[in-house]
Amino acid sequence: MVLKLIVATQLALEPTLGPVLAPNPAPVAPPGMDAMANTFLGWGKWLLLVAGVVGFFICAGMMIVGRRNRSQTAVDGAAGVPWVLAGLALASLAAGLAGVALS
Template sequence: MILKLVVAGQAVLAADAPNPAPSAPPGMEAVATSFLSWGKWILLVAGVLGFMICAGMMIIGRRNRSQTAVDGAAGVPWVLAGLALTSLAAGIAGVALS
């Protein structure tokens, strides 16, 4: 009985509510743009540092420290995945909210 009421309530809400386009609150657009641009810059720097650290581990581990080289090589896909997720973040959030 409760499940039927919940489903019926969701159908009513979905039918009555329009789906407005996202818009920034007054005065917040510049702040949000600055915040997002800082976040993108920080993640870009972190990605470059991540690649440099992985490369350094591979260089250092070349001789007699093979586990260090393996750890450096294993870190590369994680850095790539993090950068890919960063670049797709706006698209993923837009799909989730639409």
């Protein structure tokens, strides 16, 4: 009797499956937007590359300047290197992460 009650309760609480959904379609660019999107993404990659190089130059300069009698400046420069690397890593993974989020 108890087993029948448990099974009946589970069946009553089970959500309905609903309609069968169509497969997730691949992303398609609107007509005429391919070239513009590729140009925009290319500019973004180039700007991130320049920002990464400048970030490393700033960190290296702080470490060089802070070597003598300004050790906190050298420490701040060394602490900035992982942040520059993390930013560049996130930028390089951006397309993959966005693809996973949308799938």
